Amino acid sequence: MVRGLLPLGAALLGATAVLAVDPPSCALDKKCPQEAPCCSQYNQCGVGAYCLGGCDPRMSFSLDSCVPAPVCQDKVYKMGSLDRYKDIGEYLGDPKEADWVGQGEPLAHNGNMLLTMPPKSVGTVLASTTYMWYGNVKAKLKTARGAGVVTAFILFSDVKDEIDWEWVGVDLHTAQTNYYFQGIPNYDNSKNITTADSYDEFHEYEIQWTPDEIKWLVDGKVGRTKKRSETWNSTSNQWAFPQTPSRVQLSIWPGGLATNAKGTIDWAGGEIDWNSDEIKHYGYYFATFGEISVECYKTNTAPGTNKGVSYYYNDISATNNTVVDSKKPTILKSFLATGTDMNKGDGTSSGGASSSSGVHAVPGGGASPPGQVPGGGNAGAGSGSGSGSSGGSGNSGNSGSGNGGSRNCDASEFTQNCGQNTGDTGTNPNTASTERALGASAFAVIIGIAGLLLL
Numbered sequence: 481m482v483r484g485l486l487p488l489g490a491a492l493l494g495a496t497a498v499l500a501v502d503p504p505s506c507a508l509d510k511k512c513p514q515e516a517p518c519c520s521q522y523n524q525c526g527v528g529a530y531c532l533g534g535c536d537p538r539m540s541f542s543l544d545s546c547v548p549a550p551v552c553q554d555k556v557y558k559m560g561s562l563d564r565y566k567d568i569g570e571y572l573g574d575p576k577e578a579d580w581v582g583q584g585e586p587l588a589h590n591g592n593m594l595l596t597m598p599p600k601s602v603g604t605v606l607a608s609t610t611y612m613w614y615g616n617v618k619a620k621l622k623t624a625r626g627a628g629v630v631t632a633f634i635l636f637s638d639v640k641d642e643i644d645w646e647w648v649g650v651d652l653h654t655a656q657t658n659y660y661f662q663g664i665p666n667y668d669n670s671k672n673i674t675t676a677d678s679y680d681e682f683h684e685y686e687i688q689w690t691p692d693e694i695k696w697l698v699d700g701k702v703g704r705t706k707k708r709s710e711t712w713n714s715t716s717n718q719w720a721f722p723q724t725p726s727r728v729q730l731s732i733w734p735g736g737l738a739t740n741a742k743g744t745i746d747w748a749g750g751e752i753d754w755n756s757d758e759i760k761h762y763g764y765y766f767a768t769f770g771e772i773s774v775e776c777y778k779t780n781t782a783p784g785t786n787k788g789v790s791y792y793y794n795d796i797s798a799t800n801n802t803v804v805d806s807k808k809p810t811i812l813k814s815f816l817a818t819g820t821d822m823n824k825g826d827g828t829s830s831g832g833a834s835s836s837s838g839v840h841a842v843p844g845g846g847a848s849p850p851g852q853v854p855g856g857g858n859a860g861a862g863s864g865s866g867s868g869s870s871g872g873s874g875n876s877g878n879s880g881s882g883n884g885g886s887r888n889c890d891a892s893e894f895t896q897n898c899g900q901n902t903g904d905t906g907t908n909p910n911t912a913s914t915e916r917a918l919g920a921s922a923f924a925v926i927i928g929i930a931g932l933l934l935l
């Protein structure tokens with residue numbers, strides 16, 4: 481995945497040349513500097529939105545650089561309007577203000593929400609503003625279709641535990657399931673479930689997650705069960721099992737972008753055709769999300785409680801016994817603030833994403849005016865300049881990591897592909913299967929450069 485993104489990052493970097501200083505990158509062995517203390521989901525350092533959802537405390541300047549994560553709320557999300565949606569550049573951490581934050585171009589349509597991917601864009605991603613620490617989540621959805629077009633519905637934690645549903649648009653009868661512990665690659669975790677047509681019909685996809693097992697269900701029928709007891713890693717002496725508070729993330733992204741690695745494109749079913757019938761008829765690829773419902777895990781004792789206001793980690797190991805269900809606040813005063821200085825600044829505008837000091841405030845973009853179609857116009861391109869260099873530098877950060885240990889791999893902790901040889905053309909079956917198995921996670925990196933999409 482990383483490889484595939486390199487040219488993209490480079491292109492973006494070139495296109496947006498020197499308009500902003502690249503944010504520093506972060507990894508387990510390279511924490512963020514004090515002046516840009518928060519390590520974003522895309523493994524880059526900044527303040528403001530970098531310290532909110534997706535901020536990885538293990539890679540940040542200190543554990544408390546990241547803002548505590550809003551606790552789980554039982555909720556049924558009607559997806560028929562954008563009233564409860566905010567662009568990542570407009571959200572400061574109050575879940576009362578929005579149910580979803582995102583980037584890209586979501587559209588309300590006929591009581592549902594379309595996540596769209598217009599020509600030459602990197603699609604759309606939404607993340608819930610509250611977290612789930614175990615529990616059940618259901619989504620009624622219709623996937624996108626077309627070669628290279630990927631639809632995803634996942635749970636993703638700030639320390640990169642992940643539980644996935646994912647579909648490639650050339651196979652409308654297969655739902656792919658997967659999971660990760662702390663972003664560590666494991667090539668055997670992926671399993672397919674055969675379904676009825678996923679584009680024409682709504683189906684209800686569900687994740688039931690407890691400290692002991694994960695179940696993936698389609699229309700109420702269990703398609704896969706993974707038990708924690710099957711996940712012991714005797715090297716690290718721990719369960720390689722998702723166990724930390726996670727956001728619900730919904731996305732459509734271009735696995736088949738011509739500039740992606742061949743293995744990624746193959747996994748996604750081939751290169752995207754930006755002149756397809758779908759594009760001609762609708763103007764974009766799209767996935768349709770109906771109702772989403774979250775049922776928090778019911779327990780009186782940790783792990784898995786939701787009694788307080790927010791979750792934070794009290795230890796860098798980031799296992800389920802290090803999560804604290806607390807009363808700490810979750811809201812930043814401005815995009816200059818951080819977890820350790822939540823009242824800094826007073827504006828609520830992200831316009832100063834690249835402040836005079838060069839510190840970034842909105843990871844992966846967000847500077848586009850609301851409603852701007854990603855990549856659809858030059859305004860988006862221009863205003864995305866700061867994020868453009870974000871995306872570029874994240875990927876170039878990865879390029880330096882050629883060693884086999886995932887721990888040493890900068891952003892590839894997240895993209896989970898760091899041990900791979902960057903010269904590979906995708907003909908190595910191992911690599912190809914790696915990329916197939918790891919497809920789910922790539923979206924986040926691609927989406928990390930959303931907002932600039934000028935290919």
Ligand SMILES: *[C@@H]1O[C@H](CO)[C@@H](O)[C@H](O)[C@H]1NC(C)=O
Binds near residue numbers: 656670
């Ligand atoms: C799942 O199905 C896809 C095709 O839809 C295929 O590429 C992939 O190899 C399958 N994965 C597994 C684990 O069988």
Ligand SMILES: *[C@@H]1O[C@H](CO)[C@@H](O)[C@H](O)[C@H]1NC(C)=O
Binds near residue numbers: 664665
């Ligand atoms: C077990 O943990 C080690 C250390 O984190 C990791 O390198 C390895 O990939 C893990 N093994 C599996 C099968 O996940």
Ligand SMILES: *[C@@H]1O[C@H](CO)[C@@H](O)[C@H](O)[C@H]1NC(C)=O
Binds near residue numbers: 691722723782799
């Ligand atoms: C989570 O915590 C519980 C109770 O402390 C423990 O029994 C369980 O093994 C933990 N689960 C994982 C995946 O570490």
